[in-house]
Amino acid sequence: MKKRFIAGAQCPQCQQFDVVTLSEVNGQSRMECVDCGYQEDLATNDEATPASNKKAEQMIQWVNIDSD
Ligand SMILES: [Zn+2]
Structure with missing residues (x-):
């Protein structure tokens, strides 16, 4: 299973x-x-994603991690 770290993302719980x-289940x-x-x-419904969110999504730097 692939997990991706979201660079620069902050956990809403522990800050x-x-x-x-991010993983897919x-x-x-x-x-x-x-x-x-x-x-x-x-x-995951793209059509429900506001344009402003899509812009922010593009700023996320994805890092692929192979755990197997
Ligand atoms: Zn946390």
Whole structure:
């Protein structure tokens, strides 16, 4: 399974930076903090994503991590 660290992302629970990973579970994107264990399922429907969010998404630097 692939997990991706979200560079520069801040965990909403422990407020740490660069600890948030994104993984896919059953086609559902799931955000997980490796520091405090915080988890959040993310909506993946592009049509529901406001344009402003898409702009912010493009600023995210994705880092691929192969865990296997
Ligand atoms: Zn956290």
